[in-house]
Amino acid sequence: MGNLKLGKSNLEVFSETLMVLAEKDKDIIAVTSDSRGSGKLVPFGERFPDQIVEIGIAEQNMVGVAAGLASRGKKVFVVSPASFLISRAIEQIKNDVCYADFPVKLVGISAGVSYGALGSTHHSLHDIAALRAVHNISIIVPADNFETRESIRLSAGMEHPVYIRFGKKAIEHLHSPDAVFKAGKAIVVREGGDVAFIATGETVVQAVLAAERLERAGISTRVVSMHTVKPLDGDAVLETARKCRALITVEEHLVHGGLGEACAGHLMQAGVSLPFKIVGMRDEYTVTGSQSDIFEANGITGTGLSETAMQLLPRA
Amino acid sequence: MTDSEMMQKSILYRKHVLTYIKHANAGHTGGSLSCVDILNVLYNRILRVTPQTFTDPQRDYFIQSKGHSVEALYVVLADLGFFPESDLMTLCRRGSHYVGHPTRKVRGIEHNTGALGHGLSFSAGVALAGKKDKAGYKVYTLLGDGELTEGSNWEALLTASHSQLDNLVAIVDYNRLQITGWTKDVCDTDPLEAKFAAFGWSVRRIDGHSIPALTQTLRAAPFEKNKPSMVIAHTVKGKGVSFIENNFKWHHHVPTEAEYVQAIGELDQALADVVKKAKKSR
Numbered sequence: 001m002g003n004l005k006l007g008k009s010n011l012e013v014f015s016e017t018l019m020v021l022a023e024k025d026k027d028i029i030a031v032t033s034d035s036r037g038s039g040k041l042v043p044f045g046e047r048f049p050d051q052i053v054e055i056g057i058a059e060q061n062m063v064g065v066a067a068g069l070a071s072r073g074k075k076v077f078v079v080s081p082a083s084f085l086i087s088r089a090i091e092q093i094k095n096d097v098c099y100a101d102f103p104v105k106l107v108g109i110s111a112g113v114s115y116g117a118l119g120s121t122h123h124s125l126h127d128i129a130a131l132r133a134v135h136n137i138s139i140i141v142p143a144d145n146f147e148t149r150e151s152i153r154l155s156a157g158m159e160h161p162v163y164i165r166f167g168k169k170a171i172e173h174l175h176s177p178d179a180v181f182k183a184g185k186a187i188v189v190r191e192g193g194d195v196a197f198i199a200t201g202e203t204v205v206q207a208v209l210a211a212e213r214l215e216r217a218g219i220s221t222r223v224v225s226m227h228t229v230k231p232l233d234g235d236a237v238l239e240t241a242r243k244c245r246a247l248i249t250v251e252e253h254l255v256h257g258g259l260g261e262a263c264a265g266h267l268m269q270a271g272v273s274l275p276f277k278i279v280g281m282r283d284e285y286t287v288t289g290s291q292s293d294i295f296e297a298n299g300i301t302g303t304g305l306s307e308t309a310m311q312l313l314p315r316a
Numbered sequence: 317m318t319d320s321e322m323m324q325k326s327i328l329y330r331k332h333v334l335t336y337i338k339h340a341n342a343g344h345t346g347g348s349l350s351c352v353d354i355l356n357v358l359y360n361r362i363l364r365v366t367p368q369t370f371t372d373p374q375r376d377y378f379i380q381s382k383g384h385s386v387e388a389l390y391v392v393l394a395d396l397g398f399f400p401e402s403d404l405m406t407l408c409r410r411g412s413h414y415v416g417h418p419t420r421k422v423r424g425i426e427h428n429t430g431a432l433g434h435g436l437s438f439s440a441g442v443a444l445a446g447k448k449d450k451a452g453y454k455v456y457t458l459l460g461d462g463e464l465t466e467g468s469n470w471e472a473l474l475t476a477s478h479s480q481l482d483n484l485v486a487i488v489d490y491n492r493l494q495i496t497g498w499t500k501d502v503c504d505t506d507p508l509e510a511k512f513a514a515f516g517w518s519v520r521r522i523d524g525h526s527i528p529a530l531t532q533t534l535r536a537a538p539f540e541k542n543k544p545s546m547v548i549a550h551t552v553k554g555k556g557v558s559f560i561e562n563n564f565k566w567h568h569h570v571p572t573e574a575e576y577v578q579a580i581g582e583l584d585q586a587l588a589d590v591v592k593k594a595k596k597s598r
Contacts, residue, residue: 029448050448053444055471055475056471056474056475056478058468058471058474058475060433060437060467060468060471061437061440061468061471061472061474061475063437064434064436064437064438064440064441064468064472065437065438065440065441065444065472065475066441067427067437067438067441068437068438068439068440068441068442068443068444068445069441069442069444069445070441071426071427071438071441071442071445072373072441072442072445072446072449073373073445074445074448091431091434092434092437092468095428095429095430095431095434096427096428096434096437096438099419099428100419100420100427100428101420
């Protein structure tokens with residue numbers, strides 16, 4: 001797509017990374033809700049049968065058990081579809097994990113609208129909003145294979161709860177090999193001075209495609225991958241607002257309660273004002289279709305986002 | 317300690333529960349009084365945990381799923397020296413670690429509970445870690461009978477039996493009352509014994525106020541190899557004070573001065589009776 005090379009799915013990279021970690025560290029445990037297939041953890045289960053705990057389809061219990069395991073020093077990765085994990089087990093996440101402060105790693109697979117035409121029961125467009133309102137958990141939404149690998153590696157050593165969510169389609173590479181990943185520190189994917197996209201997860205690719213289109217029209221475009229939505233890299237938001245005349249946030253999440261509102265809140269409280277638009281899933285019934293169809297219907301494509309930028313820039 | 321001395325301790329614990337609830341002007345009176353004997357036997361006869369060994373990974377673990385009865389737990393932990401009893405004068409006060417439900421900020425408390433239907437899953441996780449590490453510890457959890465309508469408990473029951481967690485012992489404080497009234501009227505969970513057995517647990521039903529029965533039963537766990545153990549402990553909500561017993565209005569009612577004086581008087585009388593009986597049998 002554009003000048004970007006297609007990589008693997010972030011899901012695949014997650015499972016490969018977890019295998020590497022588990023090989024060296026017997027305390028790494030994957031906990032699943034009949035989701036080892038969806039989580040690409042079948043090889044993990046075969047190779048490390050003592051390091052996988054199958055709970056069955058019972059997300060509340062799964063998170064409670066995970067907290068108990070983590071209390072005994074296990075490095076627990078709870079791997080379950082984002083929609084069910086964050087809705088069904090929200091009280092266990094809030095109390096058993098976050099309030100009690102056990103460093104469980106919640107991995108929301110098939111996040112956002114990556115289940116596509118399976119419909120709204122399977123979409124997680126509320127998970128970031130829900131967890132932003134829970135104290136003591138980081139939220140990481142990796143954009144590509146590099147960010148996924150690094151966030152999983154990093155999370156293994158984290159001393160507090162973390163939520164990492166990604167989709168399951170192959171995704172383009174975004175970063176150069178010398179890129180540095182730090183939780184809470186956004187990565188500037190490309191520099192520009194007219195308009196900026198602060199995007200997260202699999203929408204970053206679309207922002208880059210939009211930037212390429214805009215550049216062709218002579219509009220210099222900055223793209224920031226805000227992989228950590230909480231704690232938000234507020235400095236990166238302010239720097240971007242300073243450098244550009246208009247700012248668009250992009251996320252695979254409802255327009256309410258996610259990255260966009262986090263950025264808006266930060267800008268407002270810093271007294272910074274500029275033309276600003278939150279692009280995400282509109283607050284309506286999601287159109288039936290694949291992840292790409294739903295992205296397109298919500299303007300999350302190179303074309304859609306570049307059009308949004310063109311509409312916003314004259315207000316600057 | 318003899319059984320009689322244990323009974324005397326339970327009465328003192330009940331007096332302290334009432335004292336601190338009255339002082340804080342907050343607390344769960346009925347449920348705390350009903351589980352006092354269970355906690356007494358657990359901490360004074362069963363659990364291999366002391367203030368000194370509390371950070372030892374090999375200690376036994378106790379998780380109070382019915383977190384609202386935290387006042388009873390605080391009183392027992394203070395008696396065992398986990399923290400100075402005077403700390404309890406700060407119960408529910410601004411800035412105090414002694415919240416109205418258990419938190420790990422208090423030494424001796426393993427897990428933050430209070431929302432119901434959480435303790436058994438967490439306990440199963442601790443027990444599972446013990447199995448994986450081939451550790452010898454046991455995990456005990458105290459459930460309320462009212463909280464058994466939370467579906468997560470039944471999910472956890474499945475995990476515990478599926479994983480053959482015979483190092484896990486759950487005790488139901490079966491006082492048959494909850495905040496609205498009798499559990500059988502709110503949402504009947506009986507027959508519990510048959511349900512737990514059907515979920516793969518080894519079940520025993522005992523008098524939850526009998527020191528010998530609690531001791532003997534909890535010492536016997538696991539009741540069957542490869543099965544988690546369930547104790548249905550028949551108790552009386554508000555046990556020990558005539559006008560609090562079996563009255564759902566005392567779920568979180570705080571005694572007035574007059575009620576407090578009467579309650580302490582009854583407990584003092586009970587204490588005198590136990591002491592007298594012990595002397596007689598000597």
